[in-house]
Amino acid sequence: MTSKTGSLAPLLPADGPWKTAPKATSFAEREFQVSITTRLIEDQKNYWVAAGGGPMYSVLLARRLYAPNALYVTEDGIVGADPVLPLDPVMTVVAEKPSYRALQWTTMNGIGDHCAVGYMDVGILNALQIDPYGNINSTWVGEYPTKGRRVNGPGGADTIAAQCRRVILMTDHQKRKFVPAVDFISSPGFLDGSPGARERAGLPRGTGPWVVVTNWALFDFEEKTHRMRLRGIAPFVTVDRVLAEMSFEPLVADTLENLDVPTEQEVNIFRAEMDTGGQYSDARGGWVVREENRWKLAAA
Amino acid sequence: MTSKTGSLAPLLPADGPWKTAPKATSFAEREFQVSITTRLIEDQKNYWVAAGGGPMYSVLLARRLYAPNALYVTEDGIVGADPVLPLDPVMTVVAEKPSYRALQWTTMNGIGDHCAVGYMDVGILNALQIDPYGNINSTWVGEYPTKGRRVNGPGGADTIAAQCRRVILMTDHQKRKFVPAVDFISSPGFLDGSPGARERAGLPRGTGPWVVVTNWALFDFEEKTHRMRLRGIAPFVTVDRVLAEMSFEPLVADTLENLDVPTEQEVNIFRAEMDTGGQYSDARGGWVVREENRWKLAAA
């Protein structure tokens, strides 16, 4: 189903410095995903990022390259740190290195309050399972609570998803992740998608998911129906393949943005200062290489 | 009206060290009032005291003489200070001297929370106007809000009166202060005196005024009716005079406690370290002297 989208403003700035920068010669799919998210991060905005993984890597990379004054906070109440990199993947809060040179140290309720009154412009979250309205499941896979398996719970994501003005969702591009209805709404998207659904549930007005970034594609949500809409794809996949790896059919914009592959600088910094052990990139997804003048996805 | 009180436990310990200590040769009525309040203060309890005047003087004197481990807090959130004496009468909060050597500095909500959950055992308050049920007016004298004059408002007293387990009220012994009904309930006593009246108004259970200390007398509140009851008088006044200077008739206990006059040590420390300019003692009330083997109230 194609949506008559007409002249949508591009999600990614058309004149971003990555446009003209030398491209990486090869990269992991997850590096591509981090690069796209990185480019969506704006200077002089406040970000509440999930403590670890793609969300935190993206904001760290953005601060190094494109948005030095993008401020980020974590759910333990660290405000505006200038962390010592690389961070141990599980030591991203409370500890010395992520706390370093912050502007303020507060608490979970402290930062929750800053978010509740509207100081957190954008949230960046991981999604284990996501539906067409951007609802996220991170609680239970299967039939709650009698069949399947327990996962980690919303953590701080429910608050981020409820209260940040915009939310960037990151997820791996897999059929089992994009589902028609999540098994459990851990953190709210547009709920049933109807107008005012979030407000009727008590959530602050003017909030909600903004985009979904995967290792293959970029989505936003159509204004009226609140349904997920494909907005851009990677040069190493086709629209058909993107859609085939989803268990529901998203809207598709008339014109899709071509998502630029990571620049040399992006992957160099990412590998040297963030994902130093390749632990994040290697965990899921494959490798992309340039062959015969085209970007090709190597077997995972 | 005499109340059949039978064997009431004395309000003041019968074996207090002031019993045998040398008495002051003369003293101000307000010094007497502070001495009585001082002796009511127990070691190893937490006190929230009105920031200044008799309440604070009493807890400071008690800590010097009888209850070194009575901890007090003020509404700016100073916990357990060891203040630099004397304090300027209006500089009893936030400032250096009252803050000195505290165990903790917090805020008004901080200390309000400590009180709300029950850590403040006893409150000590000044009352501008008081009724038979211990309700206090500090907002308006006259017919609210059209005739009369505006006064200071409850300040922190409403919280102290609502939430401390016990409250000690201090007021000058004057007809216009003890009124059948206060012009405005700024801080709650037993409200209309009926059983459960405080709980029906949303106040925590097991709280309420405990005693009223004046420059002449000591009152408590009868358990069932919650009416003020005379429990002790100063040796320099008669029961008749005490009752004559009240605009309502309190209950009177069968046996009245004889309230001991200030000791030499009490007034010496009070004058040297607390009310150094005599500003507090001189503001209201007269002087008491020993004449012909009796304590006599000199003309004010």
Next chain:
Amino acid sequence: MATSERYLRILDEGRGDYLKVDPDGFRDRVGTKNRAMTPKLMTAAEAVSRFVADGDYITWECNYLQRGPSTLLREIVRQKKRRLWACGKFTWVAVAFLVEAGCVDRADMGFFMGGPGLSRAVLEGRLKIWEYSNVVMTNRVRAGAMGLSFVQIRSLGGTTNFPHSAAKLIEDPYTGEPTVIVPALNPDVALIHVHQADIYGNARIFGAGISDVDSAMASKKVVISTEQIIDTEDIRHNPGLTKIPFYAVDAVVHQPFGAYPGECPGHYASDSEHVGEVFTAMNRDKLGAYLQKWVGAYESDEEMLEKGVGRARLAELERRSTRKEGFRP
């Protein structure tokens, strides 16, 4: 969502006017605030001119005697701001002189002294007061800083404050017992005097206090005056000392002796003579003369401190600050 037939009874309601409760509107306003680390240094005159508007609901932290934003309060008098609604939590004399100056015509009461002038203003209808307490007001502000529209409190019930407030007595949704709730408060503007701040507004406060942090986070506009400007590097060396983050702050006024005649612990003692003078003026209905002498006669507080108080006196007040433990980083 299942529609339920369940209800909570409202047992009683105060009839007092209150600042409209609109947490989403507050969020929208916060959304327009500058997130950049832009220098916000300006004079008291500029800060008050830009960020205090006629008709604003105004709160200030601490008071005219103790680490309050005294310079900013005097500047409001100087600029003849009008129709302000004052958050009267633990404010000693400031409400009285703001009423005398014609700046304030409404107040929520916690604690403020009056004297004959204030009583007259009430009786003549020039000042409307609604009745709370200090701690209830700081709870209302905290609820505002939490992004809420109301909060439960365990006081105020049964008093005469209640009918003259915006409190409600409701059935507790979990215990069924009667309990009191009050509306959250998001003032238009907060004035806060601090010990140290950088030029962006990251601010440190030492010692006990009233509700500095909550007032900053609950208010639409935040003006800070500070004894000292420090480098942002210094802030980053000890983030645990930061009480207010820059993104809440609109103006930073470098104002040594900004709490005069009050004490700023760690820096200077109060000027007890001046404090006596303002109390006497209030009690004898001479606040107009007091304001003329100390505000109207000077172009700025700098001039007042220089010519009216004098350097020798200021140095003396600094010498009297002798118990600095805990009031410096």
Next chain:
Amino acid sequence: MATSERYLRILDEGRGDYLKVDPDGFRDRVGTKNRAMTPKLMTAAEAVSRFVADGDYITWECNYLQRGPSTLLREIVRQKKRRLWACGKFTWVAVAFLVEAGCVDRADMGFFMGGPGLSRAVLEGRLKIWEYSNVVMTNRVRAGAMGLSFVQIRSLGGTTNFPHSAAKLIEDPYTGEPTVIVPALNPDVALIHVHQADIYGNARIFGAGISDVDSAMASKKVVISTEQIIDTEDIRHNPGLTKIPFYAVDAVVHQPFGAYPGECPGHYASDSEHVGEVFTAMNRDKLGAYLQKWVGAYESDEEMLEKGVGRARLAELERRSTRKEGFRP
């Protein structure tokens, strides 16, 4: 008091069980706590034995990886406490191993990892979970520390957490809009690891954190473990650093490396090998073996640190703590 005919509609209600809300009962319990400055030093074994009872609702601050009371959590396993109800806010692996050890049979969820063992416990009915989020749980605790029975929140609504929680969606009493409230939480016992405390329990914590202070003030019993014991004189020299006052504290356990294998910022880094081991054990359903190796095999944490970890390794972890700015007074 006028009886009003007004009501607030309850629009929806979660059906989750929750710890009974009883703010007055909590006040009564607080009333029985010792107000004296009595030394409260004791071993972890004694503190857990005296202050953690079977059936308690238990909360702990931070977690097994970051400045959490790891020694106290291991001692709970060692003493085979039973039927505990866990406050699962941001706890990584601890809920999983407490369930594996048979200590915990109920949990309020914010964030905790599971692995196959935890899923099996849920499916077999050995573990009952109710659904919140980290920040909702810390808000419930804060409401408990404020003496309330409930608090409004601006999240949770619309999620599947809601029906499995004790939240209610009500008409906002001031705006009329739908809004969510949750019950306050007063845990039976809180375990908190701090940087410094005196022997009475006046405690300092440096750095960011979860809800240390609120947990202390909201809980009936409070056990603190501390890296360092300092003199009360030291506390009095800088009262602004005190986060928890002694009167809330029941036990002070002097436990250097009490957060091991987690990091205690300013003191030591985490033992990443050990952290890897516990994650692997959890993911491979081998938490029983992990607990036998690190808890069951030793009489105490002192013995475990001495023999199981070794002094050289501990010294190495101390050396790895190199960014101490702000983590020491």
